[in-house]
Amino acid sequence: MNSEIKQVVINPDAPPESLEAKQPYIDNGVKRYGKKAYYCREHMQQEWQKLWTQTWLIAGATSDLPNQGDYFVFEVGDESILVTHTAQGYQAFFNVCSHRGCQLVHEERGNRNVFVCPFHSWSFENTGKLRRIFDEETFRPEVIEHRPGLTEIACQAHAGLIFINMADDPEPLIDALGLPEGYLEAYNIDNMRVVRHVRSEWGANWKVGVEAFYESYHLHTVHPETRGVMGDLNVQYDLYPRGASRMIVPLGQPSPRLQDQDTVNEGLQQMLLDAGVDPKSFTGSAADVRRAIQVSKRERAERLGLDYSKLVDGQLSDSWATGIFPNVQIGCHPEAAFVMRFLPHETDPERFYYDTMTLLVPADDPNYTPPGWMGLPEGTDVTGANRPACEYYSLEEDAKLGLVLSQDADLLPVVQKGMRSKGFAGQLWGEQEQRLRHFHAELERWLGADSGT
Numbered sequence: 001m002n003s004e005i006k007q008v009v010i011n012p013d014a015p016p017e018s019l020e021a022k023q024p025y026i027d028n029g030v031k032r033y034g035k036k037a038y039y040c041r042e043h044m045q046q047e048w049q050k051l052w053t054q055t056w057l058i059a060g061a062t063s064d065l066p067n068q069g070d071y072f073v074f075e076v077g078d079e080s081i082l083v084t085h086t087a088q089g090y091q092a093f094f095n096v097c098s099h100r101g102c103q104l105v106h107e108e109r110g111n112r113n114v115f116v117c118p119f120h121s122w123s124f125e126n127t128g129k130l131r132r133i134f135d136e137e138t139f140r141p142e143v144i145e146h147r148p149g150l151t152e153i154a155c156q157a158h159a160g161l162i163f164i165n166m167a168d169d170p171e172p173l174i175d176a177l178g179l180p181e182g183y184l185e186a187y188n189i190d191n192m193r194v195v196r197h198v199r200s201e202w203g204a205n206w207k208v209g210v211e212a213f214y215e216s217y218h219l220h221t222v223h224p225e226t227r228g229v230m231g232d233l234n235v236q237y238d239l240y241p242r243g244a245s246r247m248i249v250p251l252g253q254p255s256p257r258l259q260d261q262d263t264v265n266e267g268l269q270q271m272l273l274d275a276g277v278d279p280k281s282f283t284g285s286a287a288d289v290r291r292a293i294q295v296s297k298r299e300r301a302e303r304l305g306l307d308y309s310k311l312v313d314g315q316l317s318d319s320w321a322t323g324i325f326p327n328v329q330i331g332c333h334p335e336a337a338f339v340m341r342f343l344p345h346e347t348d349p350e351r352f353y354y355d356t357m358t359l360l361v362p363a364d365d366p367n368y369t370p371p372g373w374m375g376l377p378e379g380t381d382v383t384g385a386n387r388p389a390c391e392y393y394s395l396e397e398d399a400k401l402g403l404v405l406s407q408d409a410d411l412l413p414v415v416q417k418g419m420r421s422k423g424f425a426g427q428l429w430g431e432q433e434q435r436l437r438h439f440h441a442e443l444e445r446w447l448g449a450d451s452g453t
């Protein structure tokens, strides 16, 4: 690496073995990757065969299946996956009847121990076992003697999230994750509840989505209103094995690009308020806000009986935006986790689904809210008592994602279109975009010669 390029370290005092510490630099070179992978249909098929059906994918949250009999359906690309909570734990199956291939379950979620196929009413237990063949006596025994149940796939819970894997012989989840032990666990996502779930269609390749959310370089142009409250140049980028990465975005401080570093502006006042500090009685300057947020949240956690014991002060104020290969970024906060999944479209490489779940630790405090950029609409039930249905939005509809995310939704099709131009020769990444390079290096490992590069 060019040693003159400064690598930001948020907390130079963090012990090297801590989760906060700046990770050793991983040199992924300076290669310029090709662009075919963003619009080519054959490439999309290669990705389906070599990536999506081979890697661990986050299907949902454990809090969505609290009781035995609970299930949900996870749609990804061409497949529909049924995830159930049985006496054996969490299990996952292709959502397809073994008789003639009819999709078995159509509701997004529910509680049932038995699934009956809508075509000829064969029935299956939620463990996948065949329960009953309708008019069984009309089948020649050889046809059904193997008692065809549902086809099971690998399913495993980790840190409050449920992962599935369609591969015949998947590697251990923990090896594939790449994140250090205790990293996700520290946030107690298993205590959180989904308070909003949105799946919106965007007009770009899924990788354009991942890339836009893996850097803070574009904040000054696309999200100028974040300047007052986000240290967009003070971002610590860390790379982990297996394509995992994170960026620590300090919140509660003005962008270093902003001239005024003193005034406690409106955005900072709101952040203080959200953290339980009355901005009117706050006497510090902008430089003191982040620390005040940390102190107040620590106190509030004790008062509300929330376990912040595994979270360092920086985690109380900042966003640890954590990327899990291939298609997830989790905005990790003590109050909430914003799980965003970039899911491929079934047929069109120039579309993807931006699937977001906002998970919140229910707490009895009116100011206890997820960060504003998560875009929770007013009136959202934040008690966690009722799991809301997923909201679906087509390309043409406004997904009501809030200002920041809507700005991204508007811009990404413009990037997609531009990348196709004959005049564009492939992306050039700086060190603020080192997570993109890291993501592509791992992608290339999965796709080999077919990575479109």
Ligand code: FES
Residues within 6 Å of the ligand: 097, 098, 099, 100, 101, 102, 117, 118, 119, 120, 121, 122
């Ligand atoms: S396809 Fe399911 S019972 Fe016939």
Ligand SMILES: [Fe+2]
Residues within 6 Å of the ligand: 212, 213, 218, 222, 223, 404, 408
């Ligand atoms: Fe953005």
